[in-house]
Structures are given as structure tokens and as C-alpha cells.
Amino acid sequence: MSINAKHLATFILGAAAGVAAHKYLQTEEGEKLLEDLKTKASDLKAEAEGAVDKAPEYFQELKTKGSEAIKSNFPDAEKFLKDLIDKFTTAKTTAENEGDVTVTPSTAQL
Known part of the structure; x- marks a missing residue:
């Protein structure tokens, strides 16, 4: 993996931003900002x-x-859903029972 100028510039800018943030947070205004952030974070956590x-x-x-x-709002909804479920259950049972048909050589057409 080669390091080109773009990666080096990105690293230097990131390091410079870190140094600047550290310097800012050492000031009175930066310490106030940190305290506000801590307070808001604890409020959000609670x-x-x-x-x-x-x-x-x-x-x-x-x-x-x-x-x-x-x-x-829908007084017949419970009855409707029960009927619908029964309908699908009955249809499934009927389809499964019809699927149990066996073919014998005398009924098979060649």
C-alpha cells in the first residue's frame, strides 16, 4: 500500500484539527462547552x-x-377474521385431502 500526497495531507490536516481542538478545550470557553456537553449527555441518558x-x-x-x-369502529372485524381464517384452513385441508389421490395402472392413461 503506497502513501501518496493525498493521504499525507489528510493525516496532517486531521492532526492539526486535533491539536486545535485540544487547545480550544483548554480555554475557559472550551471547558464550559465540555461541561454543557456532559450535562446534555447525562440528561439524554436519563x-x-x-x-x-x-x-x-x-x-x-x-x-x-x-x-x-x-x-x-369495526364491530364485525373479529367475526370477519375468524371466518376468513376458517375459510383458508378449510381450503387448505380440502386441498391436502385431494392431493392424496393415488394413480393405479388401470386408471393411468398411456
């Missing part, structure tokens, strides 16, 4: 942990309200 704790409760509530909304 908010995320709270959301994880509330997730099961939220999804249970969503499930309950969703089923209630479907039942109130």
Missing part, C-alpha cells in the same frame, strides 16, 4: 433509561387502546 423503563407499559396501553378502537 431520558433514554426512563423511556426503556416505560416501554412495556406503553406497548400494553397501545395494544389495549388499539383493540378497543378496532372493536368500536
